[in-house]
Amino acid sequence: MSRTGTRSGKPTLTDVAARAGVSATTASYILNGRTLEMRISSDTEERVQLAAQELGYRPNRTAQSLRTASTRIIGVVTDYVAGGMFSARILAGANAAARQQDHVLMIGETDGDTRTTTELVHEFVDRQVDGLLFVARTTSSIRLPQGLAGTRVVTVNCIDTSSPYPSVLPDDRGGGRRAAEALIGAGLTDGIVVVGEDTTTEALAGVRVDGLVERLAEDGVRVAARLECPWNLDDAYGALAGWLDRGGRPRAVVCLNDRVAWGVYHALADVPLAVPGEVSVISFDGSELGRWMRPTLASVALPFFEMGQEAVRILLDPAEKESVVMDMPLLPGDSMAAPFAAPLSGVEREG
Amino acid sequence: MSRTGTRSGKPTLTDVAARAGVSATTASYILNGRTLEMRISSDTEERVQLAAQELGYRPNRTAQSLRTASTRIIGVVTDYVAGGMFSARILAGANAAARQQDHVLMIGETDGDTRTTTELVHEFVDRQVDGLLFVARTTSSIRLPQGLAGTRVVTVNCIDTSSPYPSVLPDDRGGGRRAAEALIGAGLTDGIVVVGEDTTTEALAGVRVDGLVERLAEDGVRVAARLECPWNLDDAYGALAGWLDRGGRPRAVVCLNDRVAWGVYHALADVPLAVPGEVSVISFDGSELGRWMRPTLASVALPFFEMGQEAVRILLDPAEKESVVMDMPLLPGDSMAAPFAAPLSGVEREG
DNA sequence: TTGAAAGCGTTACCAA
DNA sequence: TTGGTAACGCTTTCAA
Helix, strand or coil, rough: CCCCCCCCCCEEEEEEEHHHCCCHHHHHHHHHCCCHHHHCCHHHHHHHHHHHHHHHCCCCCHHHHHCCCCCCCCEEECCCCCCCCCCHHHHHHHHHHHHHHCEEEEEEECCCCCCHHHHHHHHHHCCCEEEEEEEEEEEECCCCCCCCCCCCCEEEEECCCCCCCCCEEECCCHHHHHHHHCCCCCCCCCCEEECCCCCCHHHHHHHHHHHHHHHHHHHHCCCCEEECCCCCCCHHHHHHHHHCCCCCCCCCEEEECHHHHHHHHHHHCCCCCCCCCEEEEEEEEECCCHHCCCCCCEEEEEHHHHHHHHHHHHHHHHCCCCCCEEEEEEEEECCCCHHHHCCCCCCCCCC | CCCCCCCCCCCCCCCCHHHCCCCCCHHHHHHHHHHHHHCCHHHHHHHHHHHHHHHCCCHHHHHHHHHHHCCEEEEECCCCCCHHHHHHHHHHHHHHHHHCCCCCEEEECCCHHHHHHHHHHHHHHHCCCEEEEEEEEEEEECCCCCCCCCEEEEEEEEEEECCCCCCEEHHHHHHHHHHHHHHHHHCCCEEEEEEECCCCCHHHHHCCCCHHHHHHHHHCCCEEEEEEECHHHHHHHHHHHHHCCCCCCCEEEEEECHHHHHHHHHHHHHHHCCCCCCCCEEEEEEHHHHHHHHHHHHEEEECCCHHHHHHHHHCCCCCCCEEECCCEEEECCCCCCHHHHHCCCCCCCCC
């Protein structure tokens, strides 16, 4: 009679139709909930639904994709999946948003290699993804490969200025301003030291300093010292330790990222200078590292999860064409205190 | 004449065939490199290859999938993508292995929710994935959902003992033995303190202690003290600080994971006891956290990347049916030193 | 209110 | 050596 199952043994739409005694067409309309536009009798509707249930029918999405030319897959090309947790958070956000719109994520890692990137793009395009996300671990400039024509693209935490695609970036300048406001709010208006170089490999994040200085200036506050060094633990430790050795004494240290802050903690502990009793510390990134530090680190956070979400929203909305910068919220921590709250001032120490 | 392009505007196999003046069949065989089994004249072969090149032809993988009932997609169901970096490393390993065999990863996050898990499994099965990886952030027991019949499955860093699927787990017992060997090798055979409870939520990792004790015993070495506490920073800090307060003095501290080690560092620093001068510290996990500690942490590492790789290898090899436990290598760090190398002994201190 | 048939782009059987 | 034709499972136009 009705041919049951196929190669895979799974019931097909035809099977359902046969069992319900209707055509595949009818079954298709009903199972897609398009029953209104077709004026299906509630009787057959029920029969079909029942048959589908009894058979445990599930549509074959590959077949659907072939027919409709839409896979409901978003390809994610990322430089380092495992890279310092950051890409993973973007991924999580993107995934959450994708699931909400009945899409699924397909991922590929490039290790920063151009050739691999191109291959991956081909791979994804061949697989008819509905859109492509380019995700970078570090806020940066990139160069998108060829072969993207006809594909929707959003770049996340990175930007190709020579391409017309929307990007989702953190508002690092605004983040700098936010740090400044935190300092001012706590009454920390002198002895402010900034650790970390301005022009860094983390290219786009450099503007943090601009935002900071700009906002401080609006309240007539100036930075007491700038210690230029690469954005990592050991260099930051060296930079601050050296400055302290030379007799420098900060009231607040602004660290350009959390790794720098960790180095700063070590240098302060050597003196020792108590955090936050004698010195307040504020940083950028809002990474897990800061949660491990004691006292926990106040840090202006990169909203990676939200960036992932937003990127998918933009990608799936045909009307969206504009890039977006995302607010960097202050992640509170115990490393900041108002000066008058300082419990341990006046310990022995000199230059 | 020859109809060019289709809905999507991309050249199809038919286009290539037309341009080369052959049938789609012939073109298909040639472009799949199956030229030998078909005895194709090198002349037409060239023509087809050329046509494909000129048109920039790329096969439509959706169509291929529908026809061949193989998507070359591996579905990855993970509890927390962003979870502590661990799942991300497994993902990276799985991705590397998948790419090598011309497969691609499709991911989904469950947030530990059973219902979401079931939905995701359906989603992936509907999409005809060639296999499914279940990945847990924490080595643990799980319960696989229904609906997996006919799908290849491998569980990574977790296991469903009531299912017949292969699993890939870290060899925690062997890891415990490795830690013991490191201690013995460094001559640290007394004053050994273990921090972290045995029966933990990290269920399967509990055997670390068994392996440690067992291997120490083989050399006649015994653990001096066991400090039971949850596997996290603050509890570990509290446990060791309390013990030190009561006059305890360790020669070596074994931490059941790196978060515990972080707490242990803090407690030792309070006394202070120098690491590794006065006290050596060894841990488990090999996480990024340990790379941030100063001195860097010696830790028996969970081989997550390799586990991901191995899982994919097993998944794609129809002959493989056996579970696997993966060696936990010692990640060296500056937190261990042989006793005679201790530079700073004899500082003032008492109980 | 329903169904036949064409078609998505490929692969593969069988005949020529 | 090659090509016609059916089939994979579904959606959609058009006619009934």
